[in-house]
Amino acid sequence: MTETLVREPDSGLPYRLWRPVATALAAAVTLVAGAWSLGVPRMLGMSFYPQQFLAVILALALCLAILLTTRGRLRRTGSLPWYDALLALLGLGAGLYVAVVYPQVVNQIFFRPPEAYVPGVILMLLSLEAVRRTTGWALVIIISVFIAYALWGDALPGRLAGRASDWQKLSGYMGFDSNGILGIPIAVAATVVTAFIFFGSLLNTTGGSRFFTDAALLSMGKLRGGPMKIAVSASALFGSISGSAVANVVATGVVTIPMIKRSGYPAHKAGAIEAVASTGGQLMPPVMGAAAFLMAEFLQVPYSDIVLAALIPALLYYGALFIQADLEAARLGIEAAPDEDIPSRRTVIGGLHFAFAFALLIYALFVMNWQPERAAILGSGAVILTAMLFGYDGTRASIGAIARAFVTTGESVVEIIVISAAAGIVIGVLNISGLSFNLTYGLVQIGGGSAILLLVLSAVICIVLGMGLPTLGVYVLLAALVAPAMVEVGIEPIAAHMFVLYFGMMSMITPPIALAAFAAASIAEADPMKTGMAAVKFGWAAYVVPFLFVFSPALILIGSPTEVVLTVVTAAIGVWLVSAALAGYFMSRLSAGSRVLFATAGLLALVPAGAFSGAIYTDAVGVLAGLVLMAHSLHASRRRAATGATG
Numbered sequence: 001m002t003e004t005l006v007r008e009p010d011s012g013l014p015y016r017l018w019r020p021v022a023t024a025l026a027a028a029v030t031l032v033a034g035a036w037s038l039g040v041p042r043m044l045g046m047s048f049y050p051q052q053f054l055a056v057i058l059a060l061a062l063c064l065a066i067l068l069t070t071r072g073r074l075r076r077t078g079s080l081p082w083y084d085a086l087l088a089l090l091g092l093g094a095g096l097y098v099a100v101v102y103p104q105v106v107n108q109i110f111f112r113p114p115e116a117y118v119p120g121v122i123l124m125l126l127s128l129e130a131v132r133r134t135t136g137w138a139l140v141i142i143i144s145v146f147i148a149y150a151l152w153g154d155a156l157p158g159r160l161a162g163r164a165s166d167w168q169k170l171s172g173y174m175g176f177d178s179n180g181i182l183g184i185p186i187a188v189a190a191t192v193v194t195a196f197i198f199f200g201s202l203l204n205t206t207g208g209s210r211f212f213t214d215a216a217l218l219s220m221g222k223l224r225g226g227p228m229k230i231a232v233s234a235s236a237l238f239g240s241i242s243g244s245a246v247a248n249v250v251a252t253g254v255v256t257i258p259m260i261k262r263s264g265y266p267a268h269k270a271g272a273i274e275a276v277a278s279t280g281g282q283l284m285p286p287v288m289g290a291a292a293f294l295m296a297e298f299l300q301v302p303y304s305d306i307v308l309a310a311l312i313p314a315l316l317y318y319g320a321l322f323i324q325a326d327l328e329a330a331r332l333g334i335e336a337a338p339d340e341d342i343p344s345r346r347t348v349i350g351g352l353h354f355a356f357a358f359a360l361l362i363y364a365l366f367v368m369n370w371q372p373e374r375a376a377i378l379g380s381g382a383v384i385l386t387a388m389l390f391g392y393d394g395t396r397a398s399i400g401a402i403a404r405a406f407v408t409t410g411e412s413v414v415e416i417i418v419i420s421a422a423a424g425i426v427i428g429v430l431n432i433s434g435l436s437f438n439l440t441y442g443l444v445q446i447g448g449g450s451a452i453l454l455l456v457l458s459a460v461i462c463i464v465l466g467m468g469l470p471t472l473g474v475y476v477l478l479a480a481l482v483a484p485a486m487v488e489v490g491i492e493p494i495a496a497h498m499f500v501l502y503f504g505m506m507s508m509i510t511p512p513i514a515l516a517a518f519a520a521a522s523i524a525e526a527d528p529m530k531t532g533m534a535a536v537k538f539g540w541a542a543y544v545v546p547f548l549f550v551f552s553p554a555l556i557l558i559g560s561p562t563e564v565v566l567t568v569v570t571a572a573i574g575v576w577l578v579s580a581a582l583a584g585y586f587m588s589r590l591s592a593g594s595r596v597l598f599a600t601a602g603l604l605a606l607v608p609a610g611a612f613s614g615a616i617y618t619d620a621v622g623v624l625a626g627l628v629l630m631a632h633s634l635h636a637s638r639r640r641a642a643t644g645a646t647g
Helices: 015-037 050-068 082-111 114-135 137-155 167-176 184-206 208-220 226-242 245-263 267-283 288-299 303-332 345-349 352-366 372-389 399-433 435-447 451-466 471-481 483-488 493-506 515-524 528-538 541-551 561-583 592-606 615-646
Strands: none
Touching: 015 050, 015 184, 015 372, 015 399, 050 082, 050 114, 050 184, 050 399, 082 114, 082 167, 114 137, 114 167, 114 399, 137 167, 137 399, 137 435, 167 399, 184 208, 184 288, 184 372, 184 399, 184 471, 208 226, 208 345, 208 352, 226 245, 226 267, 226 303, 245 267, 245 515, 267 288, 267 303, 267 493, 267 515, 267 528, 267 541, 288 303, 288 471, 288 493, 303 352, 303 493, 303 528, 303 541, 303 561, 352 372, 399 435, 399 471, 435 451, 435 471, 435 483, 451 471, 451 483, 451 493, 451 541, 471 483, 471 493, 483 493, 493 541, 515 528, 541 561, 561 592, 561 615, 592 615
């Protein structure tokens, strides 16, 4: 959420009264989530249903969302209107009531007792209101359509008809059932996402974020197009943790976009590079903007399987972005970053303890096989300890900075928690109405048994449904609506879920509603549509690679080692060739004809050997043609250089 001051009412609860309450609630969200993740209640001999914990988190989040937002914008000053105060108390009370009575009521929801459907109605309505305030109307409208279907779906014709429920049954189900509001999405948000956002908040408040930016400057600042490469690295890192492409654009773009512009990139291309890099953070292991954790839950596979599957496609995505931006820098004559922007080696070395925290996080996740939330808490502990002992650039972290991280985390995670609660409504409707089966059947029928047609249709649906929605909302919606149809026609489940995640995220940079690109354009002071079109060009790999790993799962590391290596190598060559064609430069400027040849060779090389019978020959032709074109370009460049030197 971006901070925007709005005109506040003159009457209501004074700032000095409500603001401390909001601060305490934000810290409570972080503390309660951390205590549950560490198993503190169990250590104390206390036993609770997971839904009781989730109801407490939802109560705090709803109250906080109402306190902090008004008309969709962040509140920082002024009085709190009396109606917002009442709504905040209502949300807190309803959530805590569900937490207290849950063991007695959960088995009675289908008998429609008032103690089930009354708090259910309140939680549903306030969740939608909180989503409206934090993200706008788009998700609210979509979820309202689903609720309407659950109530009156039996009136629709043919395969679209569903099982209708009365409002008491539906409300009780949403408020108490584990497939409703208190389901998997909010469980992941309240544990895993909160823990990783806390890790990121600690990095911000203790100087860790500045260390990683400085490290990128030191390592790549002297390279051709260095500022761009710094932006890509920083945005990939923090975009993965933030869980929001737009938030990442705003957080890192205020530093990176002006840096890219100063180096000589046109404003719209500077914004586009930042938008594509920030969006790709949601696709980059190990965190993937928290979508990876949900994917593991939906597929019932180890989290490490998701990370390994996502690795090669993400590297191809960022490889294409790096290559294009590097070649663009060469074509435009852009050199390294200025010396004054590059920190000293001594300063960066003094912050290596932050890298240790990351290494510890990765070790706990993949070697010790800890739960993600516990691994993130371990990494957070390492950040706190080392930042207080060593600090960064002459400044050690204070107790106050650590305390601010608890508050910042609680405020940051509110949006994700209420979105997850709203996503639980969608999942609940799919279960209670039978809509999931009907949609799967409909998509398969429209696809007519053609996997390609189904994939193209699914890609378009994913981009359209993803427009304007945050990452978790995008993924949950598409995983429930589109992925089952793809699995039904024989596509690997993990490939299907990766496919919908990729195209859902591409809505962030695809006009006409390219929120990440438009946010970057505002910072770059560039034309939004021009920035969006440039972002599509820089992010082209994300529109192609998902089709490749669906037809050849070797790209997501499913297959023999030989097949995997061959597929990855040829795909990398293909990405290089196509990126050169789009940039219009290899060793020198490419003519229109050369660009067509580079693009053709690249696309042939991109086709995985296992995609269809005889695909290995298209691979071979593409790779050989590409090598010939590269060699010819290199030779021509050297000849021109020699001619120039002679002359």
